[in-house]
Amino acid sequence: MAGGKIRKARHQQQHLQGGIPFEKFKGQHILKNPMLVDTIVQKAGIKPTDIVLEIGPGTGNLTKKLLEVAKSVVAIELDPRMVLELNRRFQGTPYSNRLKISLDLALLLLQVIQGDVLKSDLPYFDICVANIPYQISSPLTFKLLSNSPVFRCAVIMFQREFAMRLVANPGDNLYCRLSVNTQLLARISHLLKVGRNNFKPPPKVDSSVVRIEPRRPLPPVSFKEWDGLIRLCFNRKNKTLGSIFRQKSVLALLEKNYKTMQALKQAQNGETEEDKASSDDLGVLANATEDMSMEVDSGRDDDDEMEMEEDDVAGGSEKAAFKEKVIGILHQGDFAEKRASKLTQVDFLYLLSLFNKAGIHFC
Numbered sequence: 281m282a283g284g285k286i287r288k289a290r291h292q293q294q295h296l297q298g299g300i301p302f303e304k305f306k307g308q309h310i311l312k313n314p315m316l317v318d319t320i321v322q323k324a325g326i327k328p329t330d331i332v333l334e335i336g337p338g339t340g341n342l343t344k345k346l347l348e349v350a351k352s353v354v355a356i357e358l359d360p361r362m363v364l365e366l367n368r369r370f371q372g373t374p375y376s377n378r379l380k381i382s383l384d385l386a387l388l389l390l391q392v393i394q395g396d397v398l399k400s401d402l403p404y405f406d407i408c409v410a411n412i413p414y415q416i417s418s419p420l421t422f423k424l425l426s427n428s429p430v431f432r433c434a435v436i437m438f439q440r441e442f443a444m445r446l447v448a449n450p451g452d453n454l455y456c457r458l459s460v461n462t463q464l465l466a467r468i469s470h471l472l473k474v475g476r477n478n479f480k481p482p483p484k485v486d487s488s489v490v491r492i493e494p495r496r497p498l499p500p501v502s503f504k505e506w507d508g509l510i511r512l513c514f515n516r517k518n519k520t521l522g523s524i525f526r527q528k529s530v531l532a533l534l535e536k537n538y539k540t541m542q543a544l545k546q547a548q549n550g551e552t553e554e555d556k557a558s559s560d561d562l563g564v565l566a567n568a569t570e571d572m573s574m575e576v577d578s579g580r581d582d583d584d585e586m587e588m589e590e591d592d593v594a595g596g597s598e599k600a601a602f603k604e605k606v607i608g609i610l611h612q613g614d615f616a617e618k619r620a621s622k623l624t625q626v627d628f629l630y631l632l633s634l635f636n637k638a639g640i641h642f643c
């Protein structure tokens with residue numbers, strides 16, 4: 281019993297830095313390998329004129345190196361104990377002029393902001409460098425990508441599997457809605473594999489550092505439309521698109537959207553809808569709290585049951601005609617026998633344009 285208590289105390293002791301016990305639910309895994317910190321900072325390509333955004337500075341191991349190469353660092357940290365530790369660590373050092381720490385959010389001079397990055401307005405930054413808590417990976421990525429003004433690049437540590445999903449190509453096992461959506465908005469490259477022993481305490485998973493460079497201009501597509509199509513296609517990514525688009529529920533949704541759009545057009549006296557990527561569209565992304573990171577194919581094998589057959593259709597000539605229209609579009613682009621798991625960005629853009637031209641929308 282006493283031995284158990286001692287073991288427990290030793291175990292907790294391992295997880296202390298500067299007297300702070302780390303809290304796993306806040307993703308507190310501190311970088312303990314200085315060479316790794318140097319490599320991340322070097323790969324980020326920071327210029328002396330850059331303002332760097334760091335998310336989750338923790339006890340400041342990465343912050344210290346960032347301050348050596350950047351013009352300034354703005355850090356957003358959830359845990360007030362860490363903010364105090366940063367304060368303690370940098371006060372009275374040559375860095376303290378460059379990293380002004382204060383809990384007073386009213387002052388514009390603040391460069392460490394205490395708060396939840398997902399709920400904070402992001403300050404201006406040229407480049408983001410961060411070892412983040414993995415549980416916010418997906419919403420944080422889309423929050424950054426919807427940020428305006430656009431930043432030059434983000435160099436971020438993610439859980440390895442999340443990183444591999446970000447960079448996955450058509451045909452890869454991990455190619456998914458997350459890959460297609462992020463690659464629409466950014467160029468993404470894998471920089472570095474990081475083993476779990478580089479952290480204190482070590483997480484249960486391996487990690488990777490990834491570079492994210494926002495695309496500008498954005499492809500001329502409404503993100504809401506795009507994500508509507510991608511979500512449908514990747515719900516069962518290994519099924520043919522013909523099979524997905526024959527499902528009753530899919531046809532019913534598209535027909536409803538189609539009729540709404542027709543009615544709107546009539547109301548607007550024949551005005552045409554233009555599908556542009558607008559800041560409004562990206563605003564949708566910023567509010568996306570859903571996590572699309574680990575979505576998997578629903579794996580259902582019930583295509584035949586779900587499909588809408590002609591004689592199945594109640595009062596159905598209108599519905600049958602709509603189904604024919606949808607399947608016609610798939611054939612027109614040679615998509616009926618293809619699967620989302622193998623389609624490229626260009627394929628999806630073309631498919632969306634065919635649907636939209638026919639007045640069929642996904643949101």
Ligand SMILES: C[S@@+](CC[C@H](N)C(=O)[O-])C[C@H]1O[C@@H](n2cnc3c(N)ncnc32)[C@H](O)[C@@H]1O
Binds near residue numbers: 307339362410
């Ligand atoms: C993986 S640790 C990284 C610490 C430090 N950057 C390092 O590399 O040693 C993640 C940090 O993010 C902070 N954090 C967790 N959730 C956050 C959130 N929603 N917004 C801002 N910071 C958060 C944690 O308190 C923790 O300090």
